[in-house]
Amino acid sequence: MKPARPADAPPGEQAAENAASARGTNPDRVRQRNLATVLRLVHRAQGSSRSELTQSTGLNRSTIAALVGELAEIGVVREAVPAASNRVGRPSPVVTADPRVVAIAVNPEIDAVTVGIVGLDGTVHRRIRRETDSVPSASEAAHLAAATIRDVLDELPGDVRATGIGVAVPGLVRRSDGVVRLAPHLGWIDEPFSEMLRAETGLVTRAANDARLGAVAESIFGSGRGVGTMVFLNGGASGVGGGVIVDGRPLGGVEGYAGELGHTLVNSSGVVCHCGAVGCLETEVGQAELLHALGRERGSDDDLDALLAGSDDPRVLAEVERQVGWLSVTLRTTVNVFNPQVIVLGGFLGALHGVAGDRIRALTTESALRGPGQDVSIVRAALGPRRLMIGAAELAFEELLADPSSLAAR
Structure with a gap:
C-alpha cells in the first residue's frame, strides 16, 4: 500500500501527485x-x-x-x-x-394498473392491464403492480435480466425523490409510490409524469424521431398531459414538473378545473365527452378512432369541432412559446387528429405567430398504447445507458 503523504508536504509536490492520480483515472x-x-x-x-x-x-x-x-x-x-448484399467488400x-435485458414499466390509471416488459431494443414483450373496480389508492396500485410483476417475472426465461422499474404517473412527480406530489384524477397527494413499489419488489424504481415519458418515447422511436425540438400532448382517461423535448433533451424544469399543457387557459368563461384555475384545456377537451356523444361509456383509443371515423351523427361532429377549437388555442400558445419543429398528438387527441387533422392545423397556424406557425408540423403519435410502456422503460434504463458496466456489477 502506498504510504500517505506527510501533512507538511510541499504544496507543489502535493498538487503534482493529485494531478497524476487524476490522470490515472482518466482512461x-x-x-x-x-x-x-x-x-x-x-x-x-x-x-x-x-x-x-x-x-x-x-x-x-x-x-x-x-x-x-x-x-x-x-x-x-x-x-x-448482415445478409449478403451487392456491396463490394466484407x-x-x-x-x-440485447432484448434479454429488460425494464419493467408501470402505469397506474383511474380504472387500471398496466405493467409491461420492455427490452433494451425497444420491443414491448408483454403488456398486462389489470382493471380495477374503483380508482386505486397508491398502496392498492403498488400492491397490484407488484403482484403482476412477480407473476410476469416468474414466466420469463432464466436468461432475462431486469434492470429496474419505471413508473409513468398521471400527475406531478418530484424528480429528486419520485414522490407523487399531486395526481388529481387518482386522488393522490404526496404519495411515495416509487418507494412503495421498491419495498414490495426489491427492484430499483423511478417515477415521472406519464406525458413527459410519452414525449421521450415518441422522440426516440416514434413520430418525433430525429427531431430536435418537439412538443407532445397526450389525451387519456386521466386528462391531458404534455411533454417538451428541446434540442433532443426532455424539458423537466426545477423538479420535473414542466410540460403541464393540459392546464393552459383556453376559456376564461369556462368551468373551474381541479387545479383551482378556470377554463383549463382539460376542462374543455376530454375523452369522456367524445365517448358520451358516441353513446359509449368506455372505449380504447382504437375504438374511438373507428367510432369517430365512422360517425356522421351531428352531435358527434359538433363535439369534435368544439374540442378541436379549444385544442387549437393551446397549440397556438405552444407554437408561440416553444417554436417546435413538430407537435405530436397522442391518445384521444390522436383520434381527433385522425378525423380533423387539417382543421386542427388550420385553426392553429392562422392564429399563431407567422414565423413559428409556418414552420411547425402537427402529426399523430406513432407508438399507440406502447408509448407509456416504452417511456417508463427509458426511465428504468437511464443508469444502464449512462454506465453499461453497472449491469455487470449487479
Missing part, C-alpha cells in the same frame, strides 16, 4: 463514456453497423471493435453478420441491443 472515465455512447447509439437506432458507429462517434475501427466486444461480454448487445457486423 477509465473515457472508456466508460465511450461504452455509454456506443450503447446509447445502438439502443436509439435499434441497431447499427460497426462502420456506422465508427462514423457517428469519430472513434477508429479497432476502438469500436473493442467497445462492442466489451458490451457484448457485459451482455447488453449482440452482433450479427459487410460490417450489425450491433443490436
